[in-house]
Amino acid sequence: MPLRRAALAPALVIVGLMAAVVSSLGAPLIPVIAERYGAELSTAQWSLTVTMLVGAVAAPILGRLGDGPHRRPVLLGALGVVVAGGVLAALASSLGVLIAGRALQGFGLALLPLAMAVARDHVEERLRARTIAALSLSAAIGIGLGYPITGLIAEFGTISTAYWFGAGASGIALALAIWTVPAAPADRAPTSLDPVGTALVSLGLLALLVGVERGPDWGWADGRTLGLLAAAAALLAAWSQQALRTAAPLVELRLLRHRAVLTANGTSLVLGMAMYLLLSLMTQYVQLDRGLAETAFVAGLTLVPVSVMSAVASRVAPALERRFGARATIPIGSVVIAIGATFFGLTGDHLWQAMVTMGLVGLGLGCTFVAMPGLIVPAVPASETSSALSFYQVVRYVGFSIGSGLAVTFLRIFGGDGPGDPTAYHRTFLVAALLGLVAAALAWILPGRPTGEARPRPRDLELREREEGLLGAAGLEADGLPSPAAR
Template structure:
């Protein structure tokens, strides 16, 4: 799949781009935990049965899962900023719908529209990749990726404070206000990406994936209500398997699939996505356990008897620490690579859950556990988009990161279902009310630790970085040392000829230089004799892409050691039609 660009050069994004996109990510992540402080009161507030009230939470999850890969692909095709604004606008509409109703069905519709905005996360990551210079990209993507956890962690105390002192509908008006601010800031400070994927939107693929995800996530989220062995639960799992298999076969046959399964099957992408599920499980477990432990009455013998607001404040360091790990991740990743930072992050998560098994007797201990887990989850979450971006073509950044974000969402869904089942099955009766036990909390932490250890094993099998051999032909013309490749002295660059069969020169071929981050670093047209020159900002790995009418495109990697490097581009050699090396 090829990509096209406008004339804007990479690295020209405004200084406000990163905080604005991170704020957008935090805003949409807030939707996931917005109602957690009032979840136990929803049946009474909506005048319905508890089993029906859970759809208010489930609808947001399902909509987010469906929207994430679809919005990523639409952004690749039609503009990531444009689709980001659309996602935020849909969220604002959904928030206003919820703010003016107490009807269950209308509330479910509004909550689904709120969840639809989860597609903003991969869109923001894609905008950063396309618009930021290489030296800023690592920490920026880390902050954007962590915004899922940051938003969820920071929303708990704020939502608890609002719910405790105002009408619960105020939560939705607050969400609408945040969304409107995010839209305004995006319009003012975030430029549109020049990158476009070629092809059309795979409507059948989107419908098939949506149906498969709904069929999969419904029994995961509702299995404890319906019964894990019930005909409904098992039937939906079977239907999900059938639909997703058929969808996969169809995606392999279409020219422009919603998800390039061949790319997704690459070891680096596949293992990263599987590890993402495990990190999602680990992240959500602490969000489920610690607030309940903190709010249970001290009369239970293990509850900490804290108010809703204090409980939220004790868990808030989880999100804050994730935010502060972004610059730490950037330094570690620059030196050791995202694979190492993912492994370190998972080790820290495992340590955090191990410590949590014995640190449950005071509020300050839960804060300590939140800080440790936040650091580990922040490192792990920050590593995931870098691993994905390093393994897929630039034109598929949005869709690939959308799929990765979906994997995390599946992890949180699995965590919610499994931890919920454990806490329910280990609960004890106190005054006619089922109360989670300390044993149930510890089993939940052990499950989260087991999940992260599985993720650690997967991360260990990720391929190490290695130098790629350029599939280019060395030029016979050797420029003098330090010779200008364009019109004056430059630090270095590529120079050579674009040729076809038998060394025939190809005139007016477009030669594009793409850096390792997938951003365009320069472009030129070959002369009548096929010659071209391209200056580079610094030595390192690049991709030289050449296109010419009547010839198959070529994109091949070449590592520049500095100085002047002569390279011919032979359009008769096999190449790839992507913007990054395979």
Template sequence: MNDRPSRDHLMSTTTGRPSSDRALVGVIVSLGLLVAVVGSLGAPLITAVAQHYNVSLAAAQWTLTIALLSGAVTTPVLGRLGSGPRRRSVVLVTLGIVVAGSLLTVLPLPFAVLLVGRAAQGAGLGLVSLMMAIARDHLDERRSASTIAFLSVASTAGIGIGYPLAGWLTDLAGIRAAYGLGLVATAAALVAAVAVIPQAPARPANRVDLRGALLLTVGLLALLLVISQVGLWQQHTVLAVLILVVSLLVLAAWTIVEARTDKPLVDIRLLRHPAVAAANLVMLTGGVGMYLLLSLITRYVQTPAVAGYGFGLNTFEAGLVLVPFSLLGFVAGRLMPGLKSRFGARTLLAASTTVVLIAFVLFALARDHLAEPVIAISILGVGVGAFSAAMPSVILAATPAAETASAMSVNQVVRSVGFSIGSALGGFILAAYTTDVFPHETGYTTAAWAGAATTAATLLVIAALPAQRR
């Protein structure tokens, strides 16, 4: 790109100190990994939180839900703020909020304070898009592409690191130790960011569209809340439908407002680009399938054998099942930048989605032995890693450098919605097959084939993606 030398020059002149590309890449990827680890702390600790605070499992589930909701709401706001000249300050302030939230999760305070802390931690989920913008502005084109790809993988596959660590620390020293991991990691990340994150290139300051931010917050909160609460659909179906309709109407109103705003929170014109629109649709449907299979396998292997299936793994052991998911995801992500130059991002998206489809079919047909779900989740890791690494290329190819943070923040929100739908879909199907404590094993088969159908539909959407020049 013609402006790359000027951005490299800006990197060295605007920070006021020499900046090492290697150190910057390390901090960028580490922050993406940290976001995944801290965000995943809620899932393996739900039972332990319920016991420690003497609350119901439904209440303890909010330690995960509230972090995801917080991340979905703050991501587009941070994306817009991060597109301006004060991106470094936005990153540092956000990390400061995450550290403060991490401290609240460790202190022996009431359950409500724990939820506040988890909400503050969830704000860090919006940092991924800012890290992508930093890589695009301050690294050469080749290193920028590989860093963005690996960052996208780290922010997804990194949950395989958080799960077993949280389970092991909980079994060893209680939930405070597990949450303490988050405090230590976020504090270290803040120190590293202060030392390494550069100033943004000189650009006009971005005014945050408060009206758009409010509409998007209300719409996303209602949408993610209703699709993540399976019990609400089971017990209050009419209310759930009403909330869903209201959320969609609010989001439609937000779209109209943004299209008519001079300085919008999200540039709707970019989202209308065929490649960007199709890529976000791919992210939505692909996210549904990926998280559906991930949740199915982790739940299946923890089911005690008394149910007639399952392997009765504890939290730590179930976390270890996710390790190959993460490791193979990282490997696949590292390979994608080199393969993209040969095959193109669209071809790699199709190939990675096909790998996810294979994982679904394997889990649907074979899970009598522990090795079979482990193989399925390993294959899923390859697919998710490759998919996550290829996705940013499709969007950034049609996005100006100055709008990187904003465009990728929308993609991150779409991913959160897809993950939430996938989790809820699995819960719905398994609940329909539950007559006692545990669902009938047929429910897992039905859910797996439903996910396979969603993944196959994703392949059709990918086929509609415009071909990219290489």
């Protein structure tokens, strides 16, 4: 028992890292997947988009389920689904089966808040803050590991090898979780879901992403495109009404009445779109014969600066917030992203330029995504923190998904010289830069003075972001945490 308890913290960090690695298996492999299955890049792109879509829907669902007495089986079950998805993708004989496997792997994106909840309740107090901080960085670090590892496997092995690696890594994480993760505290009250709301938001997001992805092929005025977009609008509107009527909604939409909450979510949506435009297109461009003509492994290496600089930004952001406040920190980070995207949009001729671009993007993303929970938390009562950050998590994943789908749309719009036109990529990077500037404007113009609670001190805010905010981001209750002052 002492050994198992001592192994809990490192095991949770490994679970977080493995989930991030597995979820990042898509982008570097998109050109290889398209070639293997004889598909267009737009179709192969769904091996990435579907993972984000499932993650967007699964995060609040698993978070709500994991908040009750069944956290351990929810965590282990989700890990089991990720393992099954890796096996299915590795054995796939068609692109459709591979995409189905990637959809199952999307459940890995919802595991981080569950791991943090376990750390909050069961890791020793002297290690708790450090473990939660390590978990908060695991997503960025996992991308930095996942892209070059899978690129290397794809270069010297096969696509199946890459997904077998993902299944094996998930299996190790599952075995560690079975051994170390204890049951939730016995006093946890049962939780309930909103099945109607879950179905409405899932179908609405699916219709939206299919409409955006197929629009260039069908035509934006085609009945199928317009029908899907209209269906998405109707389904999401119905979901909004359902969420406002039900006693236990999947996410609490009423919190959008707070201008700070609206600001963080609007900025997160726009930056999520920009982020996945940049990440997915960079890995494609580096491998294009008319681009930089590098290998999948080198394409993965170009994203390592995103992970490194995001980790650096997590240390810089609290200092920026102390100096300028959250209202200025988010626009600063958004402008840095815009600068990085503009730099590559106007150059993009050499590998070092790709590295510099991704470093700037990582620095900007790290600053903004660390500061956003700090914008939400002071604006709402403590009893609403969990719901507010749950909605933020969903919006961020929706932005990722839309950005992944829009990548193909802009390439089609700008690709006057046929598939793989370098000019189309450069112009799309400039679109991502514009999105960064839009996010900066939103973050500066929208917020009003926080209402309800007084704004906490920066150090208190940083602790709440790591231990309370990130836990609440998937709908997990954070009321059991002692206040920063008490600690």
